[in-house]
Amino acid sequence: MLVYDKYANYRLSSDLAVNSISLNEELIVSETFTFEKVKLKTMRVFQNNECNCLQAEGLYVDGMSKNNKGIYSIAFPPGRKNELAPRFIPFHNEMIRYFRKGFSATDETIQANLQLQDILYTDSGSVAVLKLVAGIPSPVQKIRPEDDPSLKALGRTLAMARASDIVASAASATTTAPRMRVNSVADKFVNTGPLGGGLPPRPSALASKATGRNAPKLIFIKLDKEQGFAWYAARSLDVFNLPEDLFNRQLLASDGYQEVQLLVYQADALEEPYPVLITVTKGEQSLRKFPSKQLRFSPLQLIAPGQYASLYHNKETEEAGLLLLHTLE
Numbered sequence: 001m002l003v004y005d006k007y008a009n010y011r012l013s014s015d016l017a018v019n020s021i022s023l024n025e026e027l028i029v030s031e032t033f034t035f036e037k038v039k040l041k042t043m044r045v046f047q048n049n050e051c052n053c054l055q056a057e058g059l060y061v062d063g064m065s066k067n068n069k070g071i072y073s074i075a076f077p078p079g080r081k082n083e084l085a086p087r088f089i090p091f092h093n094e095m096i097r098y099f100r101k102g103f104s105a106t107d108e109t110i111q112a113n114l115q116l117q118d119i120l121y122t123d124s125g126s127v128a129v130l131k132l133v134a135g136i137p138s139p140v141q142k143i144r145p146e147d148d149p150s151l152k153a154l155g156r157t158l159a160m161a162r163a164s165d166i167v168a169s170a171a172s173a174t175t176t177a178p179r180m181r182v183n184s185v186a187d188k189f190v191n192t193g194p195l196g197g198g199l200p201p202r203p204s205a206l207a208s209k210a211t212g213r214n215a216p217k218l219i220f221i222k223l224d225k226e227q228g229f230a231w232y233a234a235r236s237l238d239v240f241n242l243p244e245d246l247f248n249r250q251l252l253a254s255d256g257y258q259e260v261q262l263l264v265y266q267a268d269a270l271e272e273p274y275p276v277l278i279t280v281t282k283g284e285q286s287l288r289k290f291p292s293k294q295l296r297f298s299p300l301q302l303i304a305p306g307q308y309a310s311l312y313h314n315k316e317t318e319e320a321g322l323l324l325l326h327t328l329e
Contacts, residue, residue: 002056007039012063014040018076033084037063040072044119053077057126057223059116060088068114071128073223089228102236103214105134117218120254125230127260127280129252130219137208137215137239140271206271207241215239218250220260220280231283238267246296247273253300253308259327261300261308268293279327292316297323 003017016033042058054076062069070090091111100110113134120127208215215236222230240247251263260280265273274293279286294316300308308325 002043002045004040004043007041007061008066011039012037014038014060014063016040016074035060035086038069038072038088039063039066041068042116044116046119046121048075048121051075051077055121057119057128059114067108068111071221071223073126089223095229095232098232099132099217099219099234101234102217103132103134105214109134114219117250118252120252120260125225126223127254128221128223129260130221131250132217132219132234135214138212139208140204140206140212203241204271205240205242205247205273206238206267208239209267210236210238218262220283222283233280233283233285235262235278235280235285237264238273240265240267240273242273251297251300251310253302255302255305255308255327259306261325261327263297263300263310277325277327300325 001019003019004014005011007014014035016035018031018033020029021027022029039061040058041061043056044058045054045056047053048055056072056074056076058072060069060072061067068091070088072086072088074084074086076084091114093107096107096111099114100107103110105113110132113132115131115133117129117131120129216239218235218237219232220234221232224230237248237250247265249264253261255261262278262280263275264278265275268274272293275290275295275297277288277290279288292314294314296313296315298311300310303309303324306327308327310323310325311320312323313320
């Protein structure tokens with residue numbers, strides 16, 4: 001059992017207590033380690049099969065300012081003798097500048113707003129997945145009626161039709177013939193043009209684009225086993241304004257080797273959510289589309305190297321079942 005103090009408390013250094021119980025003895029052994037002027041902010045613990053030990057990784061902050069500093073990695077070998085060899089890998093300036101692309105923010109703001117989403121363990125080292133949200137994303141620009149060329153043309157047609165209707169009505173009023181209403185093209189468009197109200201345009205499902213300013217971003221960082229960061233990559237996200245929050249979720253999985261799979265929804269040509277599968281390998285990204293935009297998914301589960309499973313539901317056909325994904329060529 002691992003116990004560490006809250007990162008935002010008054011203390012400048014973290015205490016990490018490691019409590020273990022031997023299978024052969026009913027005795028609890030407790031060891032405490034202090035990290036000077038460093039606070040552990042988050043922690044993910046998993047089994048490292050290569051060293052047959054537990055491994056803890058997460059974000060750490062500066063003990064004084066409480067600002068994000070980097071990612072740490074600590075291995076807990078079975079036969080401990082009150083010794084640990086933690087690795088603290090700080091974010092360097094080049095990384096922060098890379099993360100800042102697309103944001104109207106300072107380096108300090110970017111570093112302070114990094115949030116750890118998950119850490120995926122692979123045999124070649126762990127992959128930390130961070131989410132960056134800094135500032136309000138730029139909303140999708142709506143076309144005003146006065147700027148829409150088709151509505152402009154419709155307005156001119158209506159104006160001409162109404163003018164001819166007025167002329168025709170005036171002419172009929174000066175004759176002795178019975179008064180009659182002159183039908184015109186304007187009658188076909190009553191209350192449909194910009195001047196007459198009409199139906200409001202269908203609201204867009206897209207709240208902000210991935211290409212817009214301050215778009216939320218996922219960041220992938222590969223931790224090298226020996227040194228620091230092996231590589232890093234970033235993916236900006238579309239944000240949808242829909243009742244179903246699943247369109248703004250990110251489903252992650254790893255095959256334990258080199259791949260990280262990301263299942264997200266991105267906007268299509270109609271600004272509607274469309275599911276895509278993004279494979280991140282050695283900092284490079286590849287994208288594949290699913291056959292229908294109506295598909296909904298459960299979290300991805302690894303079943304074999306390069307093979308994943310998920311439950312799916314087609315909202316249009318109501319079909320549901322098990323989806324098998326093969327990512328290896």
